[in-house]
Amino acid sequence: MLSYYLQLAWLSVRRTPVMSLLMILTLAVGVAVSMTMLTLQHVMSTNGLAAKNDTLYALQIDNASAGDGGTSSGNKLTNGLPYLLSYRTVTTLLRSDIPLHQVAMHRWAAALSLENNQVRPSKELVRVTSRDFFALFGVPFIYGQVWDKSADNDARYQVVIDRTMNQRLFNGENSVGRSLQLDGRPYQVVGVVEDFNPLPSVQDLTQGAFGGNASIYLPFGLHRALQMMPYGSMTYSSSHPRPQPQEPLTPEQQYEQILQERYFWMQYWVELPDADTKNAFVSYLRNYFDEQRKTDFFERDFKYALSTPSQWLALNQVVSNDTRVMTWLALVFLAVCIINTIALLLAKLLKQAPETGIRRALGASRSAIFIQNLVESGVIGVLGGLLGIALSQLGLGLVRTLVSRDEAAVVYSDGLTLLLTIALALLASIIAGCYPAWRVSRTSPAYYLKNQ
Amino acid sequence: MFEFGPIVRTLWRNKTGAILIIIQTALTLGIVANAAFVVDQRRQIIERPTGIDDQHLFSLQLAPLSETSFSYQDVQRDLHEIRRLPGVIDASFSNTSPLSNSGSSSDMTNEEDPQKPMAAMVDLYSTDSHGLNTLGLTLLSGRFLEEQEVTASSSFEDGSNSIKAVVLSRSLADKLYGKDVDPTGKLLNGLPVVGVVASAMVSYVAPGYTDGVAFIPRFATNYPPNYVIRCQPQQCEQLMVKVPELLEKLDPNRMVRNVRTMADNKHNSYRRDRSMVVMMTATIILVSAVTGLGIVGLTLLWVNQRRKQIGIRRALGATQLAIIRYFLLENVVITGIGIVVGVIISLAINQLMVQHYSMTALPVSYLLSGMVAVWLLGLLAALMPAWRTIRISPALATRNI
Numbered sequence: 001m002l003s004y005y006l007q008l009a010w011l012s013v014r015r016t017p018v019m020s021l022l023m024i025l026t027l028a029v030g031v032a033v034s035m036t037m038l039t040l041q042h043v044m045s046t047n048g049l050a051a052k053n054d055t056l057y058a059l060q061i062d063n064a065s066a067g068d069g070g071t072s073s074g075n076k077l078t079n080g081l082p083y084l085l086s087y088r089t090v091t092t093l094l095r096s097d098i099p100l101h102q103v104a105m106h107r108w109a110a111a112l113s114l115e116n117n118q119v120r121p122s123k124e125l126v127r128v129t130s131r132d133f134f135a136l137f138g139v140p141f142i143y144g145q146v147w148d149k150s151a152d153n154d155a156r157y158q159v160v161i162d163r164t165m166n167q168r169l170f171n172g173e174n175s176v177g178r179s180l181q182l183d184g185r186p187y188q189v190v191g192v193v194e195d196f197n198p199l200p201s202v203q204d205l206t207q208g209a210f211g212g213n214a215s216i217y218l219p220f221g222l223h224r225a226l227q228m229m230p231y232g233s234m235t236y237s238s239s240h241p242r243p244q245p246q247e248p249l250t251p252e253q254q255y256e257q258i259l260q261e262r263y264f265w266m267q268y269w270v271e272l273p274d275a276d277t278k279n280a281f282v283s284y285l286r287n288y289f290d291e292q293r294k295t296d297f298f299e300r301d302f303k304y305a306l307s308t309p310s311q312w313l314a315l316n317q318v319v320s321n322d323t324r325v326m327t328w329l330a331l332v333f334l335a336v337c338i339i340n341t342i343a344l345l346l347a348k349l350l351k352q353a354p355e356t357g358i359r360r361a362l363g364a365s366r367s368a369i370f371i372q373n374l375v376e377s378g379v380i381g382v383l384g385g386l387l388g389i390a391l392s393q394l395g396l397g398l399v400r401t402l403v404s405r406d407e408a409a410v411v412y413s414d415g416l417t418l419l420l421t422i423a424l425a426l427l428a429s430i431i432a433g434c435y436p437a438w439r440v441s442r443t444s445p446a447y448y449l450k451n452q
Numbered sequence: 453m454f455e456f457g458p459i460v461r462t463l464w465r466n467k468t469g470a471i472l473i474i475i476q477t478a479l480t481l482g483i484v485a486n487a488a489f490v491v492d493q494r495r496q497i498i499e500r501p502t503g504i505d506d507q508h509l510f511s512l513q514l515a516p517l518s519e520t521s522f523s524y525q526d527v528q529r530d531l532h533e534i535r536r537l538p539g540v541i542d543a544s545f546s547n548t549s550p551l552s553n554s555g556s557s558s559d560m561t562n563e564e565d566p567q568k569p570m571a572a573m574v575d576l577y578s579t580d581s582h583g584l585n586t587l588g589l590t591l592l593s594g595r596f597l598e599e600q601e602v603t604a605s606s607s608f609e610d611g612s613n614s615i616k617a618v619v620l621s622r623s624l625a626d627k628l629y630g631k632d633v634d635p636t637g638k639l640l641n642g643l644p645v646v647g648v649v650a651s652a653m654v655s656y657v658a659p660g661y662t663d664g665v666a667f668i669p670r671f672a673t674n675y676p677p678n679y680v681i682r683c684q685p686q687q688c689e690q691l692m693v694k695v696p697e698l699l700e701k702l703d704p705n706r707m708v709r710n711v712r713t714m715a716d717n718k719h720n721s722y723r724r725d726r727s728m729v730v731m732m733t734a735t736i737i738l739v740s741a742v743t744g745l746g747i748v749g750l751t752l753l754w755v756n757q758r759r760k761q762i763g764i765r766r767a768l769g770a771t772q773l774a775i776i777r778y779f780l781l782e783n784v785v786i787t788g789i790g791i792v793v794g795v796i797i798s799l800a801i802n803q804l805m806v807q808h809y810s811m812t813a814l815p816v817s818y819l820l821s822g823m824v825a826v827w828l829l830g831l832l833a834a835l836m837p838a839w840r841t842i843r844i845s846p847a848l849a850t851r852n853i
Contacts, residue, residue: 022749026742033738111517111707121707123515184518227674229607251606321809322728325490329483329732332801333739336479340746343472347753398734402727404720439468 002375009376012352019348020380023341027384027428028391030337035388035413035421036395037323037330042417043410044209044319048198049309052138052271055100057278058312059093059268061085061289062303066239075235075264077315081305083206084235084264087223088297092288094130094152094220098281099270101136104220105129106266107207109231110182112216119169126182127204127214128228134160134193134217136271137203142166144176144191147219155225158218159187165215166192187218199410202309204267205316207232210406227255234258234265239299262297270306278306334428341384341432345377349440360445373437381429388425389418459782469750470786477790477826480743482797485822486805487732489814494725494732497659502551502718503652505588508541509714510688511549511680512696515707524604524671530702531582531679534695539687544582545671546678548655549710551717555655557662560641562628572627572663575655578670579680584649586682592622594636594647597669604671615668618643623651624664643668657721688713740829747787747833751779755837762841763848772842779838780831787830791823798822 013020049056060081077083090104108128113121131146133139143166147158159180166175179186196203197213204212222228238261249257257263272278282304289302307315349356356369392413400408413421463470516522527545534543548555556576563569579586584596601616618640620628625648629635635645654665671677683691696708719726755762762775798819805811 019749019753022745026746029738029742033735111515113517121517123707123709183516229674320724321811322724325805325809325811326728326731326735328801328804329487329735332479332483333735333742336476336483336739337742339472339476339479340742343469343476343746344749344753346472347469347750347757351753351757398730399727402723402730404723 005372005375006379008372009379012376013379016348019344023344023380024384024387026337026340026344027381027425027432028387030334031385031388031421031425031428032391032395034327034330034334035392035417035424036399037327038420039392039396039413039417040399040411041319041323041327043412043414044200044323044407045310045313046198046200046410047310047313048200048202049137053308053310055271055273056136056309057270057272057306058309059085059270059285060305060307061089061285061298062300063089063262063264063298064300065237065262066299075233075237078317079305079315081303082235082264083267083316084233085266085268086262086264087259087266088261089288089292090266090268093268093285096281096284098272098277098284100273100277101132101271103130103133103136103269104266105133105204105269106230107204107212107214107232108218108228110216111184113181113184114169115179115181115186124182124216125214125231126216126218128218128220128222130220132271136269137196139193139196142192142194143174144189147190150221151219152221154221156219156221157185157187158190160191160193160217161189162193162195162215164195182216182218193217199406200313200318202313203269205312205318206267209316209318210404223259224252224255227251229258230265232265234263236261236263238262272306282306334424338428338432341380341428342435345380345432346436346439349373349376349436350443353440353443356440356443357445360443366441370437370441373440374433377433377437378429381426381433384429385422385425389421392421455778455781456785459778459785463782463785469754473747473750473786474790474793476743476746477787477830478794478797480739480829481791481794481822481826482801483739484736484826485794485798485818486801486814487736488822489802489818490811491729491732491736492818493812494729497725498722498729500653500659502657502714503589503650504550504654504714505682506551506714506718508683508685508688509550509587509680510683510692510712511546511678511714511717512699512711513549513676513678513709514699515676515709517705517707521606521673522671522675522677524602524673526703527671527677530699531580533698533702534679534681535582537691537694537698539684539691541682541684542582542585543679543681544579544586546583546680547576547578547672547675549678549712549717550587550654550680551657551714551721552712553656553658553717553721557656560628560666562640564638570628570630572624573661574624575662575665577654577665577667578672579667580669580671583667583680586680587652587654588682589652590650592648592650593634594619594645596647596649597667601669602671603669604673606674607672615643615670617646617669619647619649619667620645621649621651621654621665621667624666627663640666657718743826744829744833747783747830748837751783751834751837752840755779755841759844759848762844763846766844766846766848767850775841775844776838779841780834783830783834783838784827787827790830791827794826795819795823 047053060083062081064082075082075084094102094104106128108126109123110126111121112124130152131149134146142163146160147156151158166172169180170178175189175192179188200209201212270281272281285304286302289298292298360369396411396413400411403411531543531545534540558574558576559571560574561569561571580602581597581599584591596619597617603614605614620635625635628640634648636647638645652665656662681691681695692711696711699708765775798814802814806813
């Protein structure tokens with residue numbers, strides 16, 4: 001019976017080609033536009049740390065100045081807390097042994113070269129981090145191991161590079177013990193890790209959703225030796241005027257001020273495997289904060305946030321308000337398309353009502369009529385859905401030309417979004433087909449027979 | 453008057469189709485009004501004049517291969533050589549690539565009146581005496597920075613006291629000293645204000661991020677310098693190759709990076725706004741097309757359904773025009789109701805956008821023009837099917853009865 005209905009449906013589509021094409025196109029465009037936006041939203045909220053989402057937390061402490069009233073200023077996230085910490089705070093926190101792992105880090109940039117000039121010099125993004133980075137984010141070592149603990153406190157010119165960088169510099173060989181140059185200074189390779197490039201770069205969203213992935217890692221003990229400044233944001237905020245020294249300070253003293261005063265430029269992640277450790281860490285944090293509050297290093301009352309990677313993505317508004325607004329409008333547009341299809345389908349099926357009347361008079365049940373008409377709308381829906389999938393690929397292509405190159409690299413549909421597209425197309429066609437089919441199956445045969 | 457009565461009664465007896473079109477029209481208005489507003493807002497942001505000669509500027513950055521300290525003598529030598537190249541109008545150093553939306557910003561306060569301090573977010577732009585001519589700025593009062601005022605030091609050395617002069621943009625002077633007050637000769641945070649230039653965007657283009665620009669004659673030796681070059685028309689392209697070659701020749705022990713035109717910087721800085729404009733415009737076109745074609749299709753079906761009745765009306769003496777008028781009027785009634793519902797939907801959509809996604813409230817003018825546009829769309833869509841009723845002959849009435 002179904003194949004017969006399909007045949008009838010196809011005949012009916014053929015009989016009104018323009019109208020049918022219009023319905024198919026309408027559904028297709030509606031599905032394509034909404035799927036383009038849903039895919040964009042989906043890829044932008046990809047959580048590269050989903051596997052460790054229950055145990056990793058990004059730390060925020062309310063270190064804003066006393067006079068700071070606004071929540072919208074550039075250095076705060078949507079929860080009203082600043083997202084950067086001071087060097088002094090993170091080096092104190094690093095001494096705690098409560099978290100399983102903890103990471104203090106920031107971005108840096110340097111000119112990369114090899115002694116023998118084998119590679120073309122280039123400016124590279126460098127992650128300056130404490131040694132737990134690899135354990136905390138689950139980045140496995142291919143060769144060698146992480147630098148020694150002392151390298152996080154004292155200047156050791158050691159470096160860890162990732163697989164891609166190792167391929168580029170040393171043809172993928174075991175490069176442990178060899179050296180590379182950053183700003184002309186030699187660093188010894190102590191380890192090679194797998195690439196860690198989540199997109200968006202959830203571990204560091206300070207310079208945009210894709211700006212946090214580095215291929216070179218330096219230990220945390222080099223700050224004073226190199227007078228490192230972040231390749232990214234650093235803010236100074238205090239309600240007290242900066243102390244004016246009697247004599248001019250040496251550069252070393254000036255840099256020490258940056259490390260010890262209210263300069264904010266660090267990110268902090270902790271791994272807290274269970275609720276007990278989490279509570280212990282929070283109370284440790286509170287003690288530290290209250291103690292520093294007395295000396296006015298913190299100017300406001302204790303407030304903190306520990307955010308899981310998925311919360312962190314949301315707080316940083318990786319999916320921008322623009323994208324969300326566009327997605328909602330796209331869904332409203334889909335509603336318009338579905339309503340449009342219902343109206344057209346209804347009018348078309350009602351036009352065929354005389355035939356339906358005859359079928360009913362010849363003994364067909366209401367449900368048989370309903371199914372016949374539903375098959376007809378289903379054919380339109382499936383065709384619209386298929387075309388919609390093709391058009392949504394076009395839509396994503398358009399989006400790729402609009403966004404930045406980094407973002408364009410991820411704006412592709414994956415298995416999930418393709419499945420969702422098919423589901424959405426089917427759902428749209430069923431919604432669009434059900435009511436007209438039901439309406440037509442209710443018509444009384446007598447009325448149409450009389451008119452023949 | 454006209455056939456209002458019959459139209460409303462007919463629609464009432466055959467509600468479903470009409471209701472669907474009403475909802476569709478309402479949602480269409482909701483999308484069109486809000487999207488058009490966003491498009492216009494973003495276009496205004498993109499098209500704001502920068503105040504600098506952005507069509508004839510490019511910039512580049514130097515990166516050292518070894519030592520991390522730059523000497524200002526080298527910079528002066530480089531700039532001197534660049535200025536001698538044919539096609540170059542002027543060149544200067546800066547702390548950032550103009551219009552790139554990154555730079556150095558700081559809070560500054562004018563405490564002349566301790567009771568009423570005036571604070572502003574300042575775009576701190578380091579440059580030399582050629583900065584004015586390089587960017588193509590207009591000097592409004594006082595003078596620009598002078599060459600002997602440039603101080604070169606590491607940013608860790610006590611820099612703030614060594615700055616000898618500062619030039620403000622008009623918008624910043626307005627914010628710190630009051631509208632059209634000339635601050636020349638006054639002190640700002642202890643720095644002497646020597647001049648005012650016309651308002652311009654320099655480092656940042658994001659609206660509202662800073663209140664204006666302060667030009668300071670300061671060279672930070674521990675940061676890689678940027679060179680900004682203003683070229684004669686059509687000369688930028690060749691200079692973007694020649695200048696890096698020249699710099700390489702003057703000192704090979706460094707990299708020349710990020711050679712970019714200001715037009716490119718502007719393009720990148722406005723990327724989000726521009727993609728919003730494209731996507732919203734596409735949505736407006738698509739939703740208008742879907743609704744318009746939908747009305748065409750539905751009216752065609754209605755015309756075909758009523759061929760017999762039309763024939764009877766014609767046979768009873770109605771003119772062709774009266775029939776066309778009937779269908780147009782029917783359309784006006786339906787889209788009219790749709791538009792009224794649409795106003796509520798537009799405001800609701802806008803309210804949600806304001807509440808959750810920090811957008812601005814929809815001005816009445818956009819609502820009104822959206823109403824007119826959707827109404828015209830409906831009328832135009834009904835025109836073609838209504839026109840086809842002309843071909844229905846009164847003789848139709850005599851058949852089949």
